[in-house]
Amino acid sequence: MKILVTGSSGLIGSAVCPLLEEYGYIVRRFDIQPPSSEIGTTYFRSKELTDGKDRRRAIKGIDGVIHLAAVSRVLDAELDPSKCIDVNVRGTMELLHDIAKLDNPPWVIYGSSREVYGTSSKIPVSEDQPLKPVNIYGMSKVVGEYLVSNYSRLTKRPSVIFRFSNVYGSVYDHSTRVIPAFVRATVTGSAIRIEGEDNIFDFTHVDDTANAIRAAVNLIEDGRLAGTEVMNVASGRGTTLMQLANLVRTISGVDIPIIKKKLRDFDVNHFIGDPYRLESLLGVRCKIPLYIGIQRLLNDFRTDINRTGYITEIPGKMSRNMINAVRQEVSL
Template sequence: MRVLLIGGNGFIGSHLVDGLRAAGHTVSVLDPRAPRADADWRGVEYRQAAYSDRAAIDAMLDGCDVVLHLASTTVPSTSNLDPVRDVSTNLVDTLGLIASMRERGLRRIVFFSSGGTVYGNPDRLPVDETHPLRPISSYGVVKVAIEHYLLMYHALGDLDPLILRPSNPYGPRQIASGQQGFIATALACAHQGLPLRIWGGGNTVRDYLYIDDLTDLVVRAVNGSSSGVYNVGSGAGHSLNAVLAAVERVTGRTIRVEHLPERGFDVREVVLDIAAASARFGWRPQVELEQGIALTWHRDG
């Protein structure tokens, strides 16, 4: 099967390339950036082009069996700065992709939404897929809008979309930007002896998922024809303070913390109910938090 990854040069995408290729699939990638140097691109058809480049999209879709849509030009901390750009470069460009797929009768798309932002501040934990969607960042709003368009075209009989809502993936190759990826940033601070910035008191709770567990789920799901919406997480929550303590234990280093004011777009606490994905795909995450931090430290360090 030929799989096209839109945004396949990123942290998640590069690991999916490895997993899908190992499973015997032919892999193609479209990404606006040059291929990253820390990944193996042998046997991969790689095209460097903007997500808005319809000619490039059309060329890559020819002969494709399934599309994995991982691309995003924003993260939650940047999306509210320019919501118009967020909509035009993510929602509008995705609608262009959908139009190209429909023109070719290509039905299968796996969309990577966001289990960390689409629910907003949940009413209950763990949060399942039936929970109301109340995002508090433009990033989450756009993810929800794309979900709704995909489900609309499914209802109209045009697409077979699988919508995944990953929690907070982490692992080797994740860039420590300080904007997204708390574990990667904390490990980089430990490595370089730099202070770690935390917005608020460190009590924010997230559901962290090791990248190999996410890849395992996707490899299982891409082979089938299942449509619908599925949370993909560890099913366990950890505060930033707890993660920091685990990083210090793994690295044997003390990290100085700089506390900054809380941000209004940060969800206070989210832990995903993963029962639906476990039942449908026969999948369970295998890597616990501290084990995953150690794997990341030793592979990237």
């Protein structure tokens, strides 16, 4: 089976591509950036998703599309809403238009976001709750979901819409996202800056996210999926930003200051996802505890920084006492 992964060099794409290859799938990577490591499969470098020539070359002979390419940060979308709409809406629409014209239209897995819900009044948030995005990025993902569902209806091909929730776990992630930003602060000795200390979110490790995508591919391949399925990729566990900051400080052993800043008006202030549909339909769950994921990320930063020579050392493994302290800080 040949699978095109758009946004293949991003946080989730970088994890899902090698995982799919381990399971024997032929992966075609499509991104504006080259992969972070050497690969043996096809890579298409594109100017943008909206570049029709590159896009049409990449889709030839594919069986499925995992569409992750996007303007993926809320702040970036607010700063340049035109680009967000161009990439997330027009790019998705043109991709679906092109693959619908193939002799054998492929199935689609679409990377959406918890941002489509906005700030929900009910916790945990299930997939049937109203979509009330409060920012441009969330709005673009609502439209993307509609386009994918419509594609599936017209082509009679299955599709899965994943609503991702605060995915983390790689040194190659955007440095201003909350967990990478907090971890970088500990390794550089700078202050942790929190915008909304009581804001609570459902943090999910990128390996769990990639595994959910892999499970969906298997479900489609086995012919056990028809129409469009929508699923949260979430753990069902919430952590406030203040708890997260203290957790990162505890794990790192670095007592750096915390600076509290005013909440931005385009940010959602709480989300905990209901994982029932993910677990019941795919048989997978987000199982990597937050403290383990952060420890892995700290170790990855240590390896990367030692290799580049910017910082000679950062804290190492946790002792049993440190793990116990972490468990007291955050309910895990």
